[in-house]
Amino acid sequence: MDLSFIINELGEERDQYFNAIAPPIWQASNFAFKDVESFSNAFKDERNDYIYSRGINPTTDILRKKLAALDGAEDCLLFNSGAAAIFAGILANVKAGDHIVSVKNPYSSAKKCSTRCCQGLM
Numbered sequence: 516m517d518l519s520f521i522i523n524e525l526g527e528e529r530d531q532y533f534n535a536i537a538p539p540i541w542q543a544s545n546f547a548f549k550d551v552e553s554f555s556n557a558f559k560d561e562r563n564d565y566i567y568s569r570g571i572n573p574t575t576d577i578l579r580k581k582l583a584a585l586d587g588a589e590d591c592l593l594f595n596s597g598a599a600a601i602f603a604g605i606l607a608n609v610k611a612g613d614h615i616v617s618v619k620n621p622y623s624s625a626k627k628c629s630t631r632c633c634q635g636l637m
C-alpha cells in the first residue's frame with residue numbers, strides 16, 4: 516500500500532463527515548441508536564458500533580487503520596495512556612498465581628499526582 520495513501524486517505528470516509536478534508540476529532544460523545552434492540556446489539560460486539568467515544572470512535576478507527584497499515588499489521592490497539600498500555604501488556608502475559616517483579620515506581624508520573632482523588636493511594 517502506498518505510503519501517501521495510508522497517511523492521507525486510508526480509513527477516511529469523507530462523505531460521512533460532510534466532505535471535510537481533515538476528519539473531525541471526536542473527543543467525547545454518546546452515540547444514538549434507532550431503537551433499544553440496536554443499542555443492545557451494539558454491546559454484543561463493540562468493535563462494530565460506536566457506543567461511547569472515550570473507547571472506540573471514528574477518530575481512533577482512522578488512526579488504528581493507518582498505524583496497522585504502516586506496520587503491515589492486520590489491526591492495532593490504542594490506549595488512552597502509557598500506563599494503560601503497560602498494564603495491558605503485563606496482563607496479556609500473566610495468569611492467576613503468577614508473580615510480577617518490578618521496580619518500586621515503574622511509572623513515575625503516577626507518583627506525582629497530587630489531586631484529591633489520589634491522595635492516600637500512593
